[in-house]
Amino acid sequence: MKLLIISGTPKTDGITRLMVVAAREAAVAVGVDAEIIELAALKLQACRTCADGWGACYPTHLCEHGQADGFNALQEKFRDAAAYVFITPVYWGEVSEALKHFLDRLRRCQATKQWDKKEGTGPSYLKGKPSILVANAGGGGGGIVSCFEQMERALQHMGADANPRNKAGIFDYIAVNRWNHEYKRETVKHAVAAMVKGISV
Numbered sequence: 628m629k630l631l632i633i634s635g636t637p638k639t640d641g642i643t644r645l646m647v648v649a650a651r652e653a654a655v656a657v658g659v660d661a662e663i664i665e666l667a668a669l670k671l672q673a674c675r676t677c678a679d680g681w682g683a684c685y686p687t688h689l690c691e692h693g694q695a696d697g698f699n700a701l702q703e704k705f706r707d708a709a710a711y712v713f714i715t716p717v718y719w720g721e722v723s724e725a726l727k728h729f730l731d732r733l734r735r736c737q738a739t740k741q742w743d744k745k746e747g748t749g750p751s752y753l754k755g756k757p758s759i760l761v762a763n764a765g766g767g768g769g770g771i772v773s774c775f776e777q778m779e780r781a782l783q784h785m786g787a788d789a790n791p792r793n794k795a796g797i798f799d800y801i802a803v804n805r806w807n808h809e810y811k812r813e814t815v816k817h818a819v820a821a822m823v824k825g826i827s828v
Contacts, residue, residue, distance in 0.1 A: 628826065630654050630661040630819070631708040635715035635726030636763075637667035642808045643716045643763045646801075649812040650712045650761075653819035664701065666725040672696050674731045684735040688748070698732055705733070705752040709826055710798075712819060713778055714761040720770030721777050722762075730781040738784040754786030757798040757826065759818050768804035775800050798822045 632650045636643040647663060654661035672692060677683070683691040693699035705711070715722040722730070737751040760782075762774040779797060782788065788796035799818045803811045 628659050628710075628823065629708045630659050630710050630712065630823065631704060632661055632663045632712045632714065633726070633729075634663055634665050635667070635713070635723035635729075637723065637725065638716075642765045642803060642805060643714060645808065645812055646714050646761050646763060646803060646815050649815040650714065650759075650819050653816035654823065656816075657820050657823050659823050662704070664704070666729050667723070669697055669701070669725075671698055671701075671725070671728050671732070673728045674735060681735070681739070684732070685739045685743070688736045688740060688743070690732055690736060693732070698729075701729075702733060702736060702752070705737075708756070710756055710822055711753070711758040712761065712815075713758060715763070715774065715778070717762050717764035717770045717774045720773040722774055727777075730778070734781050734784050738786070741786065751786040753782060755795045756787065757795055757822050758782055758787055759799045759801065759815075759822060760797060761801045761803060761815060763803040763808070765803075765805050765808075768806070771802045771804075775802075798825075 634647045638644055651661045677691055683689055690698050715726045740748055740751050760775055760778050762771045764771045801814055
């Protein structure tokens with residue numbers, strides 16, 4: 628089983644980084660192959676809304692510019708994973724810029740599959756798979772709800788909530804701030820272990 632931990636933080640230390648490390652430790656502890664995707668380090672471009680707004684992402688479900696910056700290869704990792712943990716700092720009540728760029732492009736490639744009637748298209752890579760959402764509002768602690776709403780909406784567009792009561796959809800929402808981060812690290816670990824256990828039963 629493969630677990631992807633998608634990190635939206637540009638920092639190499641701090642509270643959000645602690646949550647990333649906790650998620651990976653939990654996965655390793657239960658014998659799961661976990662890969663951390665450091666979005667800020669990848670320098671992915673923002674969506675260019677090519678052509679009429681739907682470039683190659685609708686007919687091919689690949690990004691026209693995704694070969695050059697690695698987006699298309701990263702998208703394939705989502706096909707092969709069984710579950711995901713999305714972890715982001717909260718900026719202005721939203722996900723980090725790195726995570727937003729990625730989700731915008733992934734959504735255009737994956738959510739459009741529901742409209743594509745071509746034979747062999749298949750469902751979104753996220754459909755029927757569980758995700759844990761972790762948002763860290765480390766400063767004043769505000770903006771977490773709107774940040775979760777943003778992530779939730781993107782995942783719903785990609786079919787991640789198709790059957791949330793049957794080991795799919797959004798498994799948990801974990802709100803973190805500078806006052807609760809010590810026990811929330813343990814929460815992240817418990818959530819990852821529970822999610823993985825649910826898939827394997």
